Amino acid sequence: MLKGLNVIVHILTLGKERQSFIGARWVESILRMAPEKYKRQLALTVLSLSPHYFFRQNTPEHLSLSHAEFIEKEFERNSSSREKLCAQVLLPYLNDTQAVLDYGCGPGFLAKSVSRHVRKVYGVDLSKGVLECARIINGSSNTTYLHTTQLSEIEGGSLDLVYSFAVVQHVTDSVLKDILVAMHGKLKEGGKLIVHIVIDEEKWKIEKEWRRDISLRGRLKWKYGLNCFKRDGEDVRKMFESAGYTSVVIQPMKELCPEQYDDVQAQHLIHAVR
Numbered sequence: 400m401l402k403g404l405n406v407i408v409h410i411l412t413l414g415k416e417r418q419s420f421i422g423a424r425w426v427e428s429i430l431r432m433a434p435e436k437y438k439r440q441l442a443l444t445v446l447s448l449s450p451h452y453f454f455r456q457n458t459p460e461h462l463s464l465s466h467a468e469f470i471e472k473e474f475e476r477n478s479s480s481r482e483k484l485c486a487q488v489l490l491p492y493l494n495d496t497q498a499v500l501d502y503g504c505g506p507g508f509l510a511k512s513v514s515r516h517v518r519k520v521y522g523v524d525l526s527k528g529v530l531e532c533a534r535i536i537n538g539s540s541n542t543t544y545l546h547t548t549q550l551s552e553i554e555g556g557s558l559d560l561v562y563s564f565a566v567v568q569h570v571t572d573s574v575l576k577d578i579l580v581a582m583h584g585k586l587k588e589g590g591k592l593i594v595h596i597v598i599d600e601e602k603w604k605i606e607k608e609w610r611r612d613i614s615l616r617g618r619l620k621w622k623y624g625l626n627c628f629k630r631d632g633e634d635v636r637k638m639f640e641s642a643g644y645t646s647v648v649i650q651p652m653k654e655l656c657p658e659q660y661d662d663v664q665a666q667h668l669i670h671a672v673r
């Protein structure tokens with residue numbers, strides 16, 4: 400019964416674009432109209448409806464928590480893991496004169512940490528609902544959250560750094576190529592691109608295998624579920640080079656963050672220069 404209800408809520412909150420969880424226009428409108436004193440709790444509740452950000456099942460001690468306790472615990476876990484990612488991975492590339500872009504920023508935890516070290520942050524995502532949550536829980540005076548359709552608001556050749564964590568594994572090759580080209584256009588000459596990628600997760604399938612599964616379950620997962628693709632490192636390198644990037648280097652995340660605090664650490668980073 401509860402599972403059936405969850406599926407209905409999941410489908411009702413989907414946005415127009417593929418993989419746009421909590422992206423429905425009405426989700427954004429309700430968050431905007433909510434009285435100020437309820438906004439934060441409503442935003443955290445909305446985030447708990449997406450498969451991306453808050454996880455109850457993975458953490459046994461979360462199972463016994465009330466909803467209010469669970470969303471606060473997950474808020475703290477996300478804040479702390481993104482603070483560490485900022486300190487361990489991005490900080491060496493940041494300074495207070497820079498404009499940077501967080502691609503697939505989700506609820507803005509990493510954008511908020513980064514905003515303390517740079518002049519300007521753009522957080523870009525394809526879900527209108529999650530962007531509104533980010534504005535509520537992780538807003539700051541030098542951060543602007545934009546939908547992917549609003550990229551024209553960022554001047555071409557104006558960014559020092561574009562980074563993206565836990566995002567490209569959810570997009571197809573054709574979408575990834577478009578993202579790489581779009582970001583190339585926004586970066587300054589010599590600007591840096593840092594992207595987290597999944598290349599060796601044993602149990603994950605590549606995009607071709609997902610497409611090959613034409614069973615009813617496979618097709619429903621493709622259309623409504625969270626898609627997660629692993630990739631071949633060399634193919635990704637070629638994709639970056641074809642989009643115009645140079646000095647493309649793939650590095651295990653473990654070299655930068657040895658302490659395990661999030662699943663992104665078991666993966667790789669790809670560094671490139673415009």
Ligand SMILES: C[S@@+](CC[C@H](N)C(=O)[O-])C[C@H]1O[C@@H](n2cnc3c(N)ncnc32)[C@H](O)[C@@H]1O
Binds near residue numbers: 418481529564569574
């Ligand atoms: C797992 S979350 C990661 C959020 C954030 N980067 C972090 O590390 O905390 C993945 C995010 O990517 C966004 N996303 C997925 N496909 C996208 C696309 N094609 N363009 C922009 N954002 C996308 C999702 O809406 C979601 O917010």
